Amino acid sequence: MTDREQGFRIEVRERFWLTGLAVSGPFEIAEERTAAAWESLASRVDALPDVLNRDEWLSACHVRETELTCYIGMTSTEPVPDLPDDLVSIVIPRHEYLVAYHSGSREELGNLYAAMFSWLQRHDRELNREILWLERSTAPARGGGDIDVEIWLPLREET
Amino acid sequence: MTETHAASSIEPRMDTRDGFWLVGLVSTGPYADAHERMTALWRTIDDRQGELALDSEPDEWVSLCHGRETEFSCYIGVAMPVRPTNVPDGMVAVEVLPHEYAVSPVRGTQDDVNAVYTQLPAWIEGQGRVWDRAALWLEVYPVPYRDDQTEMHFEVWLPLVDEREE
Numbered sequence: 001m002t003d004r005e006q007g008f009r010i011e012v013r014e015r016f017w018l019t020g021l022a023v024s025g026p027f028e029i030a031e032e033r034t035a036a037a038w039e040s041l042a043s044r045v046d047a048l049p050d051v052l053n054r055d056e057w058l059s060a061c062h063v064r065e066t067e068l069t070c071y072i073g074m075t076s077t078e079p080v081p082d083l084p085d086d087l088v089s090i091v092i093p094r095h096e097y098l099v100a101y102h103s104g105s106r107e108e109l110g111n112l113y114a115a116m117f118s119w120l121q122r123h124d125r126e127l128n129r130e131i132l133w134l135e136r137s138t139a140p141a142r143g144g145g146d147i148d149v150e151i152w153l154p155l156r157e158e159t
Numbered sequence: 160m161t162e163t164h165a166a167s168s169i170e171p172r173m174d175t176r177d178g179f180w181l182v183g184l185v186s187t188g189p190y191a192d193a194h195e196r197m198t199a200l201w202r203t204i205d206d207r208q209g210e211l212a213l214d215s216e217p218d219e220w221v222s223l224c225h226g227r228e229t230e231f232s233c234y235i236g237v238a239m240p241v242r243p244t245n246v247p248d249g250m251v252a253v254e255v256l257p258h259e260y261a262v263s264p265v266r267g268t269q270d271d272v273n274a275v276y277t278q279l280p281a282w283i284e285g286q287g288r289v290w291d292r293a294a295l296w297l298e299v300y301p302v303p304y305r306d307d308q309t310e311m312h313f314e315v316w317l318p319l320v321d322e323r324e325e
Contacts, residue, residue: 022188024185024186024232024234025185062227062232064295065256065295066253066254066255067254069187071187071230088188090189090229130227131227132227
């Protein structure tokens with residue numbers, strides 16, 4: 001086990017709602033649009049429904065061959081009433097995840113993902129590539145600087 | 160009295176499609192409001208087709224979708240063989256790589272659409288192949304979809320995992 005893997009854990013997360021903004025598009029514009037979505041949501045946090053947890057900011061993404069989808073927003077354990085027209089709210093069902101924490105530059109995140117994929121292979125577990133994976137933080141993402149984030153990779157059920 | 164409708168059997172085939180670019184609009188969100196969102200998106204792309212600067216009426220209109228547990232993403236627009244130099248405001252250009260697909264025409268009601276999405280994956284399995292659920296699937300239309308159509312007419316193209324990777 002490497003030092004980095006010492007913090008890895010398997011965790012089940014119960015069903016929850018993610019409410020915020022959705023971005024889909026080719027890789028070359030998705031990063032810019034996602035950053036703009038974070039900025040837009042953070043600027044209006046005081047006007048968003050009270051049921052949303054201000055201490056948990058989440059992105060839920062799915063990457064395909066040349067483009068991706070990301071929802072960014074805040075979570076709740078119940079549906080969100082009186083949703084503003086431009087926001088979306090999705091349900092994320094109960095899943096088991098491989099979880100790892102990262103503190104540092106966004107560029108170093110790639111190494112963490114690689115270590116997580118390697119860990120899964122060695123422990124005979126499989127990433128569920130058909131559904132959303134999560135990045136979880138206590139504050140909205142901001143461009144530049146170091147980040148503190150947890151990566152949650154959804155796992156297929158053990159057979 | 161409730162009218163019942165027996166969905167017909169599908170007419171599947173294997174086909175390949177070269178890579179292409181799709182220029183158009185995208186929508187992402189929960190299944191709960193899918194019909195409303197997609198109908199509005201088709202209406203908008205139809206209204207804005209003049210901005211696509213096409214030489215002639217397109218032979219086909221394409222939707223690229225990926226559905227997950229409770230929500231989905233769909234792009235709709237026209238296919239182009241090369242990367243477009245100009246993308247109208249609010250639209251995107253997405254590259255689709257070459258793939259092999261299982262294809263079935265759809266003609267009829269929502270029951271017939273549902274039958275294809277049930278029967279085509281089963282047919283793929285029967286052929287010893289695997290539907291690549293991590294990639295976008297296609298619906299190919301001769302004209303933009305409209306909510307007031309009495310009969311739906313398009314083809315479903317489900318991407319297959321490369322046989323060398325199965």
